[in-house]
Amino acid sequence: MTVDILLTAAGALALVAAAWSERIRRIPVSEPLLALALGVLLGPAVLGVLDLPELLEDHAWLHTAARLLLAVSVMSVALRYPFRTARGRWRPVLLLLAVVMPVMAVVTAGLAALALGVGLGAAALIGAALTPTDPVLASTVTTGEPAEQDLPGRDRQVLSLESGANDGLALPLVLVAVALAGPLAMGDALLESLWDVAGAVLLGALLGWLGGQALRAGADHGATDPGPELVFTVVLAFATLGVGGLIHVDGILAVFICGLAFNAVSTGRERSADVRIDEAVNRFVVLPLFLAFGAILPWAEWHALGWAGLLFAVAVLLLRRPPVVSLLRRPLHLDRPDAVYLGWFGPIGVSALFYLTLESERLPIDPVVLVAGSLVVAVSTVVHGLTATPGRVLYRKVARPKGSDEDGGGKEGGDGGPDDDRQRSASSPGAEG
Template sequence: MGYALIGSLAVLLVFWSSAIRNAIISEPLLALGLGVLAGPVLGVLDIADADVSMFTFEASRLLLAISLMAVALRFPLAAYRAVGRPVAVLLTAALLGMTLVSSGLAWLVLGLPLSLAVLLGACVAPTDPVLAASIVSGGPAERELPARLRQIISAESGGNDGLAFPLVVVVLAATGAGTWGERTVEALWGVGGAILVGVVVGALAGWAVRAALRREDVDEGSLLIFALVLAVAALGIGALLRTDDVLAVFVTGLAYNAVIKDFARVSEQKLDDSLSRYLLLPLFVLLGLELPWRAWLDLGWPLFAFVLGVLLLRRLPVVLALRPALAMSARDVVFLGWFGPIGVSALFYVTFSEHEGVRDPRLWAAGSLVVVASTVVHGITATPARRRYAGAAQARGGGGAGQRRDR
């Protein structure tokens, strides 16, 4: 039954793809709604006896890997280097600021112990690359947003998912899941090892593809599949070496991008479309099925106040405060500050924390409601905000077609 529901939704998305891209309802929101309808509302699917947490962990991990490969290949590497300054600010000061704000809200509003509050804040801090893809990729986004802004959002969403790993890992020690020394070594090797794995695997893969292209041994379809397989391979190698495997995938994609240059980028950019429309459907349907409604009600108004605070305060004030360092226009900073969606990466880090020994049910209850709220709010506001941005750019006489080219 689950396969039938997910498959049917995918077929409908194929037929109505253009309309959906221009509507206020995003693909993740449709999949989430289907899961809620099929589970809690109609009772068509029952997952009460399944190991849902483990499946959510593995599914979110795999989807993150594919998404990060898509992000790494979305633009030429030179385009990412050109936005290095704002991205560096977002990956350092902004990521820490978002963690502190979210942690403070969890402690003050939700009343969690400080260690658990900081862990929750680290889990929901990174910008999700899967939900961000539905905002910055596709025809409408390319027409309505300048390439530079989309490059900044893409690069940040790719980088901070991996860089949240050391934050989460170190904070786990404060919750009693491991010692400070063990977790610190794990965090340091996680980042350093991921960079090493990514550079080596990505460069080797790129050289192999260039050699195959020169011999005309591959076609566009093969290259698309190869990008997916490369993401899975990097994820697996990173995990075997006990590194930050999510970051390893992103670095692999960047290294691969640097080597292949424009040899294969046209076909591999199709990965964005495939990801945002189809591959995320099972995970968001599953999320709709497993939402902890009773836990939400038991936590009461503090939980909903916490979620509202996260949506309004976690990112926008932090990014606005960093505007001088970002060196961006006010319009760009506001758009960037609002669209930092929380999604698959938060699900991954919450379930990762659970499997590392943090069993407090409030972690999943709060994290899942934040993801749901972000999926709904950012999904509904994406299209109107892009159109408003494009209209303001035209009114000011800027933002022409030449500025929106990715190359």
Template sequence: MDQLNIVLTALGGVVLFLGLVSDYFRRNWWTSDPLTALLLGIALGPVALHWIDPNQWGLAQEHILEQTARLTMAIGLMGVALRLPQNYFWHHWRGLVVLLGIVMPLMWVISGLLVYFILGLPFWQAMMIGAAITPTDPVVATSIVTGAVAEADLPPRLRHIISAESGSNDGLAYPLVLLCVLILVGSADGSALQTSGVLPYWLVHVVLGEIVGAVVLGAITGFVAGQLLKWAERQKTIENTSFIAYSLALSITVLGATRLLGTDGILAVFVAGLVFGNVIGGQQRSQEDNVQEAINRFFTLPIFVLLGTMIPWQQWLALGWKSWLLVVAVLLLRRLPAVLLLYRQIPALQNLPEALFAGWFGPVGVAAIFYAGYCLRRTGIEEVWLVCSLMVFASIVAQGLSATPLTRLYHSYACKQT
């Protein structure tokens, strides 16, 4: 019970602390909110103050993080969806097709091959790790493209394309992860699959059943929720202040219900948020700042504190120097070359500096924590958690420290061009 109270105090205190000084840290110390929360978690954990010790909780730490990441992603994705302009995907489909249909698979292949060649893991284990770190994380990305610095120095089209991609590929990475899991351990019910039967099972059950099903169910739920909200406003049965609670409740409801129905709950939440936002229209957009504040400060930062307390330092050191070579290679090669190669096909990226910015800021974050925990639970392969947690840590540090200076550098370039 003491541990529970300490955790609650620490998590609430971190949110209060960052609510007071996050903008100061971002402007002067160049630290993002996720990075600050991660560092505070390390300080509170077993390696420093020892106020929070997850080893005493009696549960697998990876499972705790997996379920926390699942909830965090759902709430964060709803915030991203509501932040995007109405009908954004309809008007920017070309660039998103390139990012999701070409860049994302390339990120998977490149990441998996880097793990395979540098760490020497079996091929499909390496590809599973590559799939887990493929999605660009919307929670970390939000800390990069929102706030006073980003809104003052970055054009909306650049901020929106990063948000839209990060919101979409969290759920779309699921079939890539599942393909590797199916090859390694078999179907969801534990039955073994012949090699020749993996692809048909994957196409029918994962792609058609879970992914397409998630899009359909998410769209229906978001549409119905939006219509009900408009009806409640016409009947004057709802207060304006209920909008935040309504949108958060929608994300949790969709996450749980769609998973019970056997579809990809993460993707369904994002689709539901997009459709919901389009249905309610611009009348609620003025509440965007309040929604984002509630989401970022209260619901998404605690997972980084928990991650800081659960970092497997000893196991990371046991991986040796090759793991740090992998970190550098993944950060530089996982995404940046693909975006630079294809940015002329993405209308939102109008020049090379914007391509460099979007290529660098494809953070590995909460989605990787979720998929790493899932893969570990399904396969029992410890390396997936060790490598993914190391990449999350490295990405939060590297991109958290570079967000403010690179945003200001881009702004200086843009000012010189005008």
């Protein structure tokens, strides 16, 4: 009964989102935010129609749902741009992954210790889980015609690729946090991290190459068309995730690497088709998860945190990422408006839920980890959902003077030509070959 109500509500919201898609894209809300609000309305806090297991009692289903959704989302990110375009962004993305991501984990852990008064282990768990930029929520500000018109292709590409890569690369941070909080030895955590990452890269590259070769052979013999190709990438993502689980490597990272390898060797038609997958995932498939999350929000536990919990959530959004990106503006070759935009729009969502529940499965943790983590996810969904459109419009006014005839970087399904990389001016520090 509960599942039927959940699916019915999500389907109704999807119909509204489909019918009013362009208008929704231009107002200060996002589809995940609408789903979260509907979940709160239908949940026990208001109408009591949805009766799902409480977050602190049973979250295995939430972990599984987040894992599957992330797999499809990171595959979509890996296929969103031509491979040569993605390869051309490796320097800023690598800097974000190697420097910004660890700093974000440390800053978030420090804020947790200061605001919530938790110990080192719990603070490390919170910091690691809330570090990755969520590819699902990030896609709401990097895809769609309004974003393509207002934002430079480089900014959208860097944010998308970072959000796809750091979901898997956050696992070593989580394992180190588990070692600090539980019985896992630090040496074992580092060895497990090494295998997780190295094994994921090898597995993803192999399956992506095989998948691309298979689809290329089918295309050469007229055995495939865009419909099966579109489904094939989803099946490939799930297969990679499954094999990764069987051999105990980082499945999310393996899927992302698989998508990049597939992108490099495939025909290119399926990448254009996958843009439609990305739109579907981030506008429709994500709705049941956020609707369910809204119905299980731990209101009583949030209330118990008091003002410290809200202070922590606000501090995380303001201090976790924006100052770090601003400090690295010159190494990242960003103009100030670009640094502000990329710094602010690093949302926390499905990936955080995935790692928070993963930590709960690995060891008994302080309930404050899940409570505080879920509060930050909810606040991020609301705040970034409300600021996405105004932020994009403000960016356009500040970074692109009135009367400029340059576009924002071209369609997502473009061929990687000049429109994909077009910048505001040739002299901009953000212009990078």
